[in-house]
Amino acid sequence: MTVLEVIQRSAEFLTRKGVESPRLQVELLLAHVLEMPRLKLYLNFERSLTEAELGAMRELVKRRGAREPLQYLVGSTSFCGLELRVAPAVLIPRPETELLAERAWSFLAQLDSRPATALDFGTGSGCLAIALAARCPHAAITAIDVSAAAFAVAGENAARHGLGERIRFVLGDGFAALPAEARFHLIVANPPYIPSTELATLQPEVRDHEPRGALDGGADGLDFIRRLAAEGARWLQPGGRLMLEFGDDQAEPVVALFAKQGWGVEAVENDLTSRPRILVARLGSA
Ligand SMILES: C[S@@+](CC[C@H](N)C(=O)[O-])C[C@H]1O[C@@H](n2cnc3c(N)ncnc32)[C@H](O)[C@@H]1O
Numbered sequence: 001m002t003v004l005e006v007i008q009r010s011a012e013f014l015t016r017k018g019v020e021s022p023r024l025q026v027e028l029l030l031a032h033v034l035e036m037p038r039l040k041l042y043l044n045f046e047r048s049l050t051e052a053e054l055g056a057m058r059e060l061v062k063r064r065g066a067r068e069p070l071q072y073l074v075g076s077t078s079f080c081g082l083e084l085r086v087a088p089a090v091l092i093p094r095p096e097t098e099l100l101a102e103r104a105w106s107f108l109a110q111l112d113s114r115p116a117t118a119l120d121f122g123t124g125s126g127c128l129a130i131a132l133a134a135r136c137p138h139a140a141i142t143a144i145d146v147s148a149a150a151f152a153v154a155g156e157n158a159a160r161h162g163l164g165e166r167i168r169f170v171l172g173d174g175f176a177a178l179p180a181e182a183r184f185h186l187i188v189a190n191p192p193y194i195p196s197t198e199l200a201t202l203q204p205e206v207r208d209h210e211p212r213g214a215l216d217g218g219a220d221g222l223d224f225i226r227r228l229a230a231e232g233a234r235w236l237q238p239g240g241r242l243m244l245e246f247g248d249d250q251a252e253p254v255v256a257l258f259a260k261q262g263w264g265v266e267a268v269e270n271d272l273t274s275r276p277r278i279l280v281a282r283l284g285s286a
Contacts, residue, residue, distance in 0.1 A: 001054060002045060002046055002047060002048055002049070003030065003034075003041055003045050003046070003047050003049065004045035004046070006026075006030060006049060006054070006057060007023065007027060007030060007041070010022075010026040010029075010030075010061045011023040011025075013061060014026060014064060016065075017064075017065040017066075017067070019064060019065065019067070028070060029060045029061060029070070029074070030057060032060070032073075032074040033053055033056045033057045033060065034049075034053060067203075067205050067208060067209070068205070068209055069205045069206075069209055071092045072086060072087065072088055072092070072209060075087070077093060077125075079093040079101075079125075079127040079130075080098050080101050080102075080127075080135075082127075082130060082134060083160075084125050084126070084127055084130070084157045084160075085125070085153060085156060085160070086125055086153070087153055088209060089147060089149030089152075089211060090124045090125040090147075090149075090150045090153050090154070090211065090214070091124045091125065091210055091211065091214040091215070092125075092210065093124070093127040095271075095272065096245065096271040096277050097127065097128065098131075099269065099277070099278060100128065100190060100243060100245050100278050101131040101132065101135075101188075103243055103280065104118065104128065104132055104186060104188045104243050105131065105132055107185075107186055108132060108135075108136045108138075108139050108186060109135070111185055113185060113237075115139055115140035116136060116138055116139045116140070116185050116186070117141075117142070117183070117184045117185050118132055118140075118141050118142070118184055118187070119141075119142045119143075119144065119178075119186070119187045119188070119235065120132070120141060120144070120188050120189070121144055121174075121175075121187055121188070121189035121191070122145055122146075122191050122192070122214075122224070123143035123144060123145045123150070123151075123154045124145065124150050124153075124154065124190075125150070125154060125157055126143060126153070126154030126155070126157045126158055126167070127157075128143075128188050128190065129141045129143035130157055130163055130167070132188070133163040133166040134161060134163060139166075140166065140168075141166060141167045142167070142168045142170060142178070142182070143167055143168070143170070144170040144171075144172060144174075144177060144178065145170075146172060146173045146174070146213070147211065147214075148171055151169055155169050174227065174231070175232075175234075178235065183235060183237045184235055184236060184237060184240060185236075185237050185239075185240045186240060186241050186242075186243065187228070187232055187236060187240070187242045188243045188244075189224075189228055189242075189243070189244050189245070190244075190245040191217065191224035191225055191228065191245075192213065192215050192216050192223075193217040193221045193222070193225060193246050193250065194216060194217055194221055194247065195217060195218070195221035196216050196218060196219055197219070202215075217247075220253075221247055221250065222250065222253060222254070222257065225250075225254055226257060228242065228244060229257045229258045229261045230261055233261070233262070233283055239282070239283075240282070240283065241266070241280055241281065242263070242279075242281045243279065244278065244279045244281070245277055246277060246279060247277075248276075248277060251268055251276035251277075251279075254279055255279065258279065258281045262283075263281040263282065263283065264283070265279065265280075265281055266280040266281060266282050267279075267280040
């Protein structure tokens with residue numbers, strides 16, 4: 001079978017399985033199997049696949065048809081221009097989280113402190129911690145996660161980018177896992193924020209394959225955010241900021257929660273579809 005035939009047949013199969021952007025998905029899988037950039041497939045439409053390549057492609061297309069996320073199948077994704085390994089133990093980093101990263105490194109960049117210190121709370125793949133360390137050479141980053149499997153992936157990603165020495169990874173449950181004297185200029189978090197009852201309504205890729213501990217925010221989705229609002233202040237340096245991603249209908253309750261705990265809301269920022277998704281909070285009134 002040729003490259004073009006494989007693309008066409010596989011795309012038809014994924015269409016029947018209800019996968020979005022089936023042709024693009026197939027091209028990305030095939031590029032992965034043939035170890036070539038996707039656009040190079042277009043110069044190789046008539047090339048025949050070997051039996052081994054065909055076997056590998058069939059397996060991946062079958063799994064994609066069963067709604068395994070593409071990023072888990074190819075084992076990587078890109079975040080803020082950095083290639084990161086992803087596995088089912090970690091949430092696949094999302095584009096809106098790149099906005100949080102940008103906001104966070106802009107804040108760290110204008111600090112005079114050496115080092116500028118930041119805590120990535122719930123690091124998952126390590127995407128935020130690694131992006132901050134890469135962008136801010138004067139920053140010392142701490143990253144925490146309660147999942148041992150995520151902790152391992154995040155450490156591997158940091159090492160892959162030569163940032164293992166700049167990020168201190170802590171395995172543990174929330175702030176209690178940190179040394180009592182730790183203080184940060186910035187706390188950044190993309191916490192689990194999906195209400196438990198909504199988990200069943202998510203796309204199969206997310207619902208059946210991404211780690212529940214990275215998604216489930218409790219009855220109203222705000223359990224983890226409540227914890228950050230209540231406990232975060234104690235871990236901040238004077239003048240520090242807490243930056244947080246939340247769900248696309250949570251701006252009002254999130255702002256109310258932080259205001260109630262005495263935080264100043266400095267900004268609520270929109271994602272690329274103009275929905276409020278990021279809170280920037282500081283101690284005292286903004
Ligand atoms: C939504 S994911 C975010 C992952 C990554 N920061 C990102 O933006 O892609 C939330 C992460 O928080 C971690 N987490 C959940 N509860 C936690 C807790 N009590 N203490 C520390 N980390 C926790 C999960 O294991 C998961 O990796």
